Every structure is written in structure tokens, then in C-alpha cells.
Amino acid sequence: MTHPRPEGTVPAMKCNCGHFARPDEITVCRFCDCERHIASPHGGHDPQTPPGAEAALQSFSEALEVARQELADAADEEVKTELARDSAKRYWLLSDKCPPVGVFDRVRTTVAQRDAWVEEKIADKEMDFRLAREKRRAAAKKVDILSKQGSYQQSISKSVGDSYRGTSGERW
DSSP states (O other), X not given: OOOOOOTTOEEOTTOOXXXXXXXXXOXXXXXXXXXXXXXXXXXXXXXXXXXXXXXXXXXXXXXXXXXXXXXXXXXXXXXXXXXXXXXXXHHHHHSTTSOOSEEETTEEEOHHHHHHHHHHHTXXXXXXXXXXXXXXXXXXXXXXXXXXXXXXXXXXXXXXXXXXXXXXXXXX
């Protein structure tokens, strides 16, 4: 998609999106400031340049902090639902409505039958607990994946930085 060229603008350097920018808005290392580039994980930079590699590393770092908070929240929710399930189980076991174990009026009630009755009463609490547990596991997996990706990006950033220092003799 091409955009009309506003007066006093030039095509953005290193950018194939068709946007235009004023010459004073363009730097050698930057893409234009269109939404597509600003929203990229590289902050509009080429990921093979030090600013792009740093921007990608910062993006992983920020995502990891969000994921850690999500994991903490999911763990809290798991504990709350587990306690609610256990409380409901005790309530129904001690309830007057709970079938007693033994033989009464020539009808035998086993422990397994009583436990099945209680499990039926707390089925919704059990489902809530299992869903919370799976949510916590998914959050933990997300943290693990982001940690690994951040580690890989750290290696890439170091490699890009070393490459630039080797060619220009300067630190970025």
C-alpha cells in the first residue's frame, strides 16, 4: 500500500512500507515512525543493528516481567480454589445430608458411595481448581519460554554488539 507524499517529505530510509517522513525525522538507523514499525519488537530498528537488538532484548525483558506477574496471580488463584474445594468437601462430609457409611434399614452404604456423593456435590469446585491449576501451569510455561527467548536474544545482542565493535572500533 502506498501513501500520498505530503509536501516536504522524503521516502523513509530503510523502509519499504511506502510511508513518507520529513528529512529531519529520519536517522540512519531508524525506520519511519509508522504504526507497523513502532509496534515491532525491535522498536522500528533493524534487529541486526545494536539499537534493534537492544530493543528486542528490552521487549523480551518487559514481556517476562508481565509473565512473572501473571504466574504469581495464577498461583494465588490456584491456592484459593484449592482451599475452596477442600472446604466444600469438608462441609458436605460433615453435613446431615451426607449418607452415613454402614447398613441402615437393610441398605448398605459404602465409603466409596459416600465419597462419590461428596464428589458430585463439589464437582464445580473441583473443576474450578483444575482450571486454575492448568492456568498456573500455562503461566509457568510462558515464563519459561520467555526466559529462554530472552537468553537467546541476549546472545544475539552480544554478537551484534561485538560485530559492530569489531568493524567500527566503537562501543554502541
